[in-house]
Amino acid sequence: MIHNYLLLSIILFCLGIVGVISRRNVFTVFMSIELMLNAANLAFVAFSRFHENMDGHVLAMMVMAVAAAEAALALAVVILLHKHKSKLDTNVFSLLKG
């Protein structure tokens, strides 16, 4: 049974990666990251049930809390970015170019 859960988790994670890499809108990138986090959560919970202990659940709750905090911070950053350039295209922000 666990295979199916893990399969779903991997699919969600890969979707997240593809989203982060291919999309240029900051919000979409952000949502893709959330997707990856939840893919990880799914794997945690699945393993937790499989091994019949609560560690995975604890970590899943932890990840959710971190994700919430991260969302608050990330949205603030997004607002600043928008103020700065009036755009939400990640390709606009390329100051690190060597």
Place this chain on the structure above:
Amino acid sequence: MEQSVNYLGLIPLFPLLGAVLIGLVHVFTCKKIKVPEMVYGILACVGPVLSFIMALKVFVALKALPAESRFLGHKVFTWFSVGDLHIDMGFLADPLSCLMLLFVTLIGSLIHIYSIGYMGGDKNYGKFFSYMNLFLGSMLILVLGDSPVVMFVGWEGVGLCSYLLISFYSEDKQNVLAGNKAFIVNRIGDLGFVLGMSFLFWGIGSQGFDYISLKANVHHLSPAIALTVGLLLFVGATGKSAQIPLYVWLPDAMAGPTPVSALIHAATMVTAGVYMVARFSFLYAHVELAGSIIAWTGILTALLAAIFGMFQDDIKKVLAYSTVSQLGYMFAGVGVAAYSAGIFHVFTHAFFKALLFLGAGSVIYALHHEQNIWKMGGLKSKMPKTYITMVIGALALAGCPPFSGFFSKDEILYSALASGHFGIWMVGVLVAGMTAYYTFRMIFVVFHGEPRDQKAFDHAHESPGVMTVPLIILAVGALFAGFLNLPAIFGGDQIVSHWLAPSLTEHHPHTSIFVEILAIGASVVAFVIGIKIAYTKFGQGASEPAFSGFTKFAYNKFYVDEVYNAIIVQPYKAIGSSIWKVLEPNVTDGPVKAASKLYMAIGTAFKVFQVGYVRVYAIYMIVGLSIMSLFLSQSLN
């Protein structure tokens, strides 16, 4: 073991605090408001005067102790401790340093008071007094330090302050160059001092590096090392005390304000070398060869400087060469192991040389900074106080009995004769005659005869009381200081020599009374002949002589400065510029520049990866993590 007291550290602290305070006041106000000169004057004099009072207290405390245990110590804190080398910031007052303390603080205070008048109207009034206090504080550290290392702190401090003060009128480039010269020449000497100190530590330093331990262990030193140490320390002394070959800075040091010259020549700085040799008398007493070298260097310096002094036309330069010459006497004294005679000459010289410089300053002040003696003349009637005090100083310098200089100089010459240094004694007597000649040449030309520059003469006036009172006090000192060490032949009992005895390692040779009378008689005859020649040539007024032949050679100081310039300075500069122009671009620059180019190339190569897009960095991260995961899973299986 010495008795411990807790106030010795205060003695140098007072002027040092004064220096900091005046300096801060000056720095924070010089741009905006003008602080009244009186404020600086009072602040500046408080430190030296308090130090003098403390010095008196030290003297009284020492006097109360029995003669052989007259040592007061004060360890303020441990300065550093590395391996065997353990150095305390400690001070030591024994009869030798106490005598130095007394006259350094007394004369320093008088010069500070005099400067209030002399420096009036100068725009860097505050800066001047800050440096002066620092100078005095450094000298007091030098005198009081209980180990060569602490002494070296003061040693460097006076070097720094002399540089600052000689180039005090820094608008004129000549003055700055004179300051540089003083500093650089002193550094050469200081190198000798540091090396000597290192050898001394290498030899016996592990048993304690303060004077008392050194004195106790000096017999462990092998003769070769002792000679090396003695000579290297003397190299330091030649720099600080202006002896051959490093005397050249002192005449140029006249570029500074006159009170500075007085301070350098009388109380601080140049006496440091003699003091140092006397301080190390326990070492020098064991190495006779070093003593002879010191004595001969000293007496030859005395001769050379006296020759130069006879032909100078700048009033301060005459005095400068007389200082070099008198310092030569002092070294001759300490060189023939008559340490108390040398130190006593330091002591009397401090009075009459400070007096002469301050008197010269008074003349210069009256004539609006005219220093050429051939533009003076007849000032006797205009400046009676200055004239009388300066004549007293000149008589003391020339060694006229019973002025102070006579007793101290005679003591040195007698010691040279008594210890069998006949050549040194002969040269010494000759120099005594020359001293009388050039001193009175200056007095006659400046004060007697007809005015040579009528306009300057009409404007001349006696200096204010703040300047003449120190002159009078110093004149009293110059007149009577000699009686403190009256030799037995005149019915005295050599108070100073007996006072100094516990600090010094010397033995007084016993000779017949005939030798003593011979020494005194020769000095007096030399003095009379010198003053007679000066009077016949300059007593009735004389015009500026034209120099030719030997006199021209002597007037130009034997071209020593030019020779030094040609054989030391220029080659040194040539080496420097060849390193800069040839060695550096062709040899050392290669590897250095290659290294920087290598890093540049690597950086350029890796630049392509820095595209700047967040997405691409995310790919790098994923690729990196994937590789790590693969590696991890491989190693787990």
